[in-house]
Amino acid sequence: MLDLNKLFEDFHDEISLTKTYKDKITTGRDALRTKIGNKFEEKGRKKPQHCTQGSYAMRTAIMPIEDDEFDLDNGVYLKGYSIEQDEWPSTQTVHIWVKDAVDGHTSNSPIDKNTCVRVVYEDKYHIDLPIYIMGENSDGNSIAYLAHKSKGWIESDPKAFTSWFQEFVNDNGQQIRCMVKYLKAWKDYKNIDIKGMAITILVCNNFSVTANRDDLSLLDTVTNILDSLEDSFHCYKPVTPTDEDLFADISETSKNSILNGLNNLKRKLDVAINEKNNEQEATDILRKVFGDRFPDGEDVNKDISEKTVAPIKLGNEDCHFA
Numbered sequence: 001m002l003d004l005n006k007l008f009e010d011f012h013d014e015i016s017l018t019k020t021y022k023d024k025i026t027t028g029r030d031a032l033r034t035k036i037g038n039k040f041e042e043k044g045r046k047k048p049q050h051c052t053q054g055s056y057a058m059r060t061a062i063m064p065i066e067d068d069e070f071d072l073d074n075g076v077y078l079k080g081y082s083i084e085q086d087e088w089p090s091t092q093t094v095h096i097w098v099k100d101a102v103d104g105h106t107s108n109s110p111i112d113k114n115t116c117v118r119v120v121y122e123d124k125y126h127i128d129l130p131i132y133i134m135g136e137n138s139d140g141n142s143i144a145y146l147a148h149k150s151k152g153w154i155e156s157d158p159k160a161f162t163s164w165f166q167e168f169v170n171d172n173g174q175q176i177r178c179m180v181k182y183l184k185a186w187k188d189y190k191n192i193d194i195k196g197m198a199i200t201i202l203v204c205n206n207f208s209v210t211a212n213r214d215d216l217s218l219l220d221t222v223t224n225i226l227d228s229l230e231d232s233f234h235c236y237k238p239v240t241p242t243d244e245d246l247f248a249d250i251s252e253t254s255k256n257s258i259l260n261g262l263n264n265l266k267r268k269l270d271v272a273i274n275e276k277n278n279e280q281e282a283t284d285i286l287r288k289v290f291g292d293r294f295p296d297g298e299d300v301n302k303d304i305s306e307k308t309v310a311p312i313k314l315g316n317e318d319c320h321f322a
Contacts, residue, residue, distance in 0.1 A: 001274050001305040002282050008214035010295045012178055015062040015185045025056075025072050025125050032102055032119060032127060036076060039101035046080040053130075053158040055196050058165050060180040065188050065291065070125035073116075075132055075158060077144070083136045091147035094131050102129070114149045132156075143240055160239040161197070168204050178214055179203045179221050182290075189291035192261045193254040198235045198246045202228070219269040226262045233259075265289050277303040 029052065037047040054073035055061040064070045076098055081088055089097075098117045099110050111118040116130040131147040137155060146156035169176050183199045186192070206228055208220035233255060235246040247255070268289045272282035279297030287294045 002276055002279060002302055003304050004215040004273060005213050007295050007297060012181060014293045015181060017061055017063055028121060029072060029074050029127055035105060036101045048079060049077040051075040057162050060177050062181050062184050064124060072127045074127055074129055076129050077132045081133050085135060085153055088133055091149055091152055094147045095149055098129055098131055155241050157240050164238050165200060173209055175209050175217060176203060176207055179207060179218055182218050185290055186265055190261055192257055194258050195246060201235055215273050219273060222262060222266050226266055277301045
């Protein structure tokens, strides 16, 4: 049996966004915010508010591999509208407003998708600009509505999801962020068709944390996720709309890819941690599921089978995350 925690910590540092990369994408984001604000003022509209969303806001983003692009979400929140949807502009109209505002910002024309306007940069990243208006749902609660080009204004609250995740981390420990990052690195390397949001939800719903042992924590969390999905292959959002299943439209091929991939990951983790004594042999196994960003271990015997590891529940302790 091996303690691979230090190697996982090094792996975490390797896959986390570098300061240079974060500076680059936030500079691009801020420039887009300025362009949108200026264009709206030029057209006599109120300047929108902006909110960084998704993995960057939750600090679970990782560096892209090979030809992948990093995805930064910047929510554009339109101002000056009442809660009466009949008075709102159409979703197609607001997409045109934002697309026109950012057109020409990069050498690539902006892409007008159903859920956002995407600005693509040459340097392996893009910025998605989903558009929102704050309104009320049927229960009278304040909620963000997303401008979906084909479905109209639909309930979608990314701020609430970020808050939900942060509260979960506050209650259960920063190590959860590390689990999310490791699984994102796995799905990127193995090309598993599963969204980052789904990984985040599955980790929070199934985590099992062992203090100072990211390796065991990941093995136990993956085992719990696999058991859960084999019992019921669903992934419901924890915030409005709570009846949205992120796996609802997934193909049988993608479903099998996810389950088979998790089974393979579980087996590789189990063998590396519990059956190997030579550290290099263990990391050779793990590099098959995480890629060469996972560090090489030493070619020495580091068996710890006589030691005991007690799982404890973490509070707000800090963790090696970025």
